[in-house]
Amino acid sequence: MIAIALDDEPFALEVIRSHASKVSFIELKAVFTDAFKAMEYMRREQVDLLFLDIKMPDISGIEFLHSLNKKPLVVFTTAYSEHAVTSFELDAVDYLLKPFSLPRFVKACNKVQELYDARNKNNSVSYVFLKTGYEQVKVNFDDIYYLEAAGNYVNFVMKDRSLLSRMTFGELESLLPEAKFIRIHRSYVAAIDHIDRIERHQVHINGKTIPVGESYMDRLKISNR
Numbered sequence: 001m002i003a004i005a006l007d008d009e010p011f012a013l014e015v016i017r018s019h020a021s022k023v024s025f026i027e028l029k030a031v032f033t034d035a036f037k038a039m040e041y042m043r044r045e046q047v048d049l050l051f052l053d054i055k056m057p058d059i060s061g062i063e064f065l066h067s068l069n070k071k072p073l074v075v076f077t078t079a080y081s082e083h084a085v086t087s088f089e090l091d092a093v094d095y096l097l098k099p100f101s102l103p104r105f106v107k108a109c110n111k112v113q114e115l116y117d118a119r120n121k122n123n124s125v126s127y128v129f130l131k132t133g134y135e136q137v138k139v140n141f142d143d144i145y146y147l148e149a150a151g152n153y154v155n156f157v158m159k160d161r162s163l164l165s166r167m168t169f170g171e172l173e174s175l176l177p178e179a180k181f182i183r184i185h186r187s188y189v190a191a192i193d194h195i196d197r198i199e200r201h202q203v204h205i206n207g208k209t210i211p212v213g214e215s216y217m218d219r220l221k222i223s224n225r
Contacts, residue, residue, distance in 0.1 A: 001116055002046055005031045006038045006064065007053035007077065012098065016051050016077065019105040025113055035059045039067065047072045049112055054078040066218050073116060075108050091173070091183060118174040128175050130156065130165040137163060141180055145194045145205050147172060149187040159206065184220055185213040 003026050005016045013031040020028040026049070032038035035056060041047075050072045054061040065074060074091075079098040093115055094108035129136045139156060148155045154172050156163045172189065184190050188210050190203055197204040198220060201212050212220055 001025055001027065001048045001113065003028050003049035003051065004038065004041065004047050005051035005077075006033075006035060006056075006061070007031075007051075008033050008056040009053070012053065012077065015099070016105075019102050020109075022102065023106060023109045026109055035064050039064070042068065042070075042072075048116065049073045049075070051075050051077050055080060066215070071219065073112050075112065115174055130163055132163050132165050139163065141177060141191075142193070144181075144191050146191060146208070146210060147181075147189040157208075182219060184216045185211050 003020065005013055005020075005028065007013050007016070010033060013033070017028055017031060020026045029045070029047075030038075030041060032041070035058060042050075050065075052061045052065065052074055054076055055078060056064075059067075061076060061078070065071065073093050075094045075096060076092050077096045077098060077100070081097055093112050096104060096108055126142070127138055127140045129138055131137075139158070143158045145157050145159065148157065149169055150164065152168075153164050153166050154169065156165065169183075169187075169189070173183065176189065180192060181189050182192055184203060190205060190210060194205050195203050196206070199212075200217070202209050203212060203220070204210075
């Protein structure tokens with residue numbers, strides 16, 4: 001897995017470089033203290049994983065992430081804990097609070113690897129089995145219009161039916177093929193092929209209007225190109 005790191009502190013980058021060298025499935029190809037040089041690199045090269053500081057001069061890590069057309073898996077690395085909720089709203093895989101130990105870094109990398117493997121596997125699978133009640137129901141990805149969080153459950157909405165399955169949105173996203181579905185809100189995932197119309201704060205699917213969260217707007221524009 002190809003990774004890069006962006007942090008305005010050289011010492012923090014050295015820590016990441018040292019820890020990453022001990023993780024066999026992570027290849028740290030480049031590190032940057034300059035966000036704009038990192039941005040240029042990501043336009044030219046494949047990057048699967050980004051270790052990203054949040055508080056930086058000129059542009060914050062969150063602003064940097066919003067600026068990317070194609071977003072890699074992200075692990076935030078920061079000395080400040082107040083951005084944890086925002087980072088997970090942006091679907092960061094993990095949030096490392098400085099100074100972090102090698103075991104904690106490895107744990108984050110393992111989470112990344114599991115998600116990376118699940119996404120690659122699911123891109124070649126056309127269906128999923130959902131547990132609903134006491135049975136497992138086969139659902140084709142192409143039949144799903146959108147998915148809605150409902151407490152501890154997720155509602156799978158299709159043309160002529162819906163199914164409620166007990167799972168978190170994090171578990172849900174590991175099941176879905178990345179090429180077919182897009183997170184548009186804290187509580188909604190949309191099937192890209194079934195989006196009829198996109199507006200600034202909402203999308204329309206089969207006559208249903210679904211809100212688009214502020215932090216998900218850039219991602220939605222990418223899928224519409």
